[in-house]
Structure formats: structure tokens, C-alpha cells
Amino acid sequence: MWGVAGMRGRQTVRGMFQSLGVIMVAAGVMYLFIPHDEDAAPVKAKDYRVELLTAQRAAPYPVLAPEGLGADWKATVVSYKREKADAWQLGFLSPDTQYVAIHQSTAAPGKYVPEVTHEAKDTGKTQTVGGQVWHRWEGPKYDALVRTEGGATTVVTGTASFERLAEMAGSLRSQKA
Numbered sequence: 001m002w003g004v005a006g007m008r009g010r011q012t013v014r015g016m017f018q019s020l021g022v023i024m025v026a027a028g029v030m031y032l033f034i035p036h037d038e039d040a041a042p043v044k045a046k047d048y049r050v051e052l053l054t055a056q057r058a059a060p061y062p063v064l065a066p067e068g069l070g071a072d073w074k075a076t077v078v079s080y081k082r083e084k085a086d087a088w089q090l091g092f093l094s095p096d097t098q099y100v101a102i103h104q105s106t107a108a109p110g111k112y113v114p115e116v117t118h119e120a121k122d123t124g125k126t127q128t129v130g131g132q133v134w135h136r137w138e139g140p141k142y143d144a145l146v147r148t149e150g151g152a153t154t155v156v157t158g159t160a161s162f163e164r165l166a167e168m169a170g171s172l173r174s175q176k177a
Contacts, residue, residue: 048078048090055080055088061152062174063088064102069171070095077101085112086152092168098160099142100168109146109153113137117144117157127162130170136162145169 048065055063058080066073069092076099077091085107092100103116114120120139127134127145134145134156144157145165156169 045074046076046078048075051078051080052090056175058082059086059088059104059152060106061086061104061150064104064154064172064174065090066092066102066168066171067173069168073100089116091158094158094160094164094168096160096164098158098164100156100158100160100164102168102172103155103157104152106152109148112153113144113146113155116155117142120144120157122146127166129166132169134166134169 052063052065059082063080072095074093075090076093077089079087079089081087085105087107088102088104090102094100101116103112105112113122117137117139118141120137120142123136123138125136127136129145132147134147137144137146137157142157142159143162143165144155145162146156147154154172156165156172158165160168
């Protein structure tokens, strides 16, 4: 009686290992044929000229956008929301694949800057870029360069280094429509 039960148990264990082998082979085949190369689908740059013109016409402050950055900077996000304190946002993927965004708004800087930087804090340090003084903010997710001028706060923020943020800040120009 024990012999039959022991044999049945070994068959069950053997069947489990066979099933596991079939599943592993199927998973391996799927891994080989499903694309998983992160470089396979490059980020497509977004054309933001229409939104920029709209924001420049509507905003009560000089709306900024970069000029002279290389083609390896790719615009990925653009929006202008008049109803949200004239909030302008233009986001880029930098040449070293870091996120860099320009945010502008007439909202109170004390509330606006932590919101768009994901809780960055003013370090009390400044950095001069293109003859303009920017305040350095550091945070757990994004760092930022911040200026308030002409009734609007400008924030250059993202996952990029302060060198990349300064590169973006130095390229900003206004073409008030």
C-alpha cells in the first residue's frame, strides 16, 4: 500500500518539474521575441511653436523658451493654462536623457516652486547665468534654478545636473507676441 502512494507522489513531483520546464521554455521564447531594447523607440520631439505663440499672446508676462540649444534636446511636454495662474510648461529630454523643464506662472512663488519641483527647498545659494541671478533649489526628485521677475516666477527644473539646468536657463529668450 505504501509503495503505490510513494510512486504516485514521485510521479506528481516529476509532473510538476516537467510543467515548470515547459513554462520556462515558453517564457524564454517570449523573452527572445518580444522587443525589450530601450533604445528601440527613440523619443519623438514635440513641435511646441503653436503653443508658444498662444502663450506669448495670452500671458501677462514675457513667456520664455530656449533658443540655440542643439537638436539633441527633445521637447516632450508643452502646456499653457491661463486658468492656473497663467502656467506655462515646456519640458525637454536633455542630450544625456535627463528631464529639464521650464515652468512660469503668476502664482505665489512660495507655493508654486515646491509644486513644480516636487518639494525642492531653497538652498539660500545663488548662481549667475547669462548675467542673471538665479536661486538654487534642491529636492529629493528635482533640483531647480528659480527667478522672479516682471510679475512671474520662472523655474528651470528637472532630474538633470545644475550644469544642464544652467545651460537651459542661459538659452531662455522671450518673444512677446
